[in-house]
Amino acid sequence: MAAKDDRGRAGEDRAARHLTQLGYDILDRNWRVRQGELDIVAATARELVVVEVKTRRSEAYGHPFDAVDARKSERLWRLACAWVAAHPMAVRGRRIRLDVIGITGDDVDTAVLEHVEDLR
Structure with missing residues (x-):
């Protein structure tokens, strides 16, 4: 399990670097x-973004995005609301959205990274 x-x-480190390169501010990681748990909470000037990160060696057991079904999405929204309640000043008129980052490949640093914004 440690591996x-x-x-x-x-994978979460790589996702955070990706978001930072896109101009996002990382507000929280592994908030429990x-x-x-929320993997990453990030922000832009207009949006608060809750990011679920899924890292896989291959797609042998499905694409990383397959792990974020409707039930998981609802749970993430509830956790996002809990995070906002604990950090009300971080919202400051920002829209809240849920993103998913999937990373697939043996070497996380060179693996394929896919970012879906505004998962609904």
């Missing part, structure tokens, strides 16, 4: 409450 955790952490 899987390390791989997931490496009893109900679950």
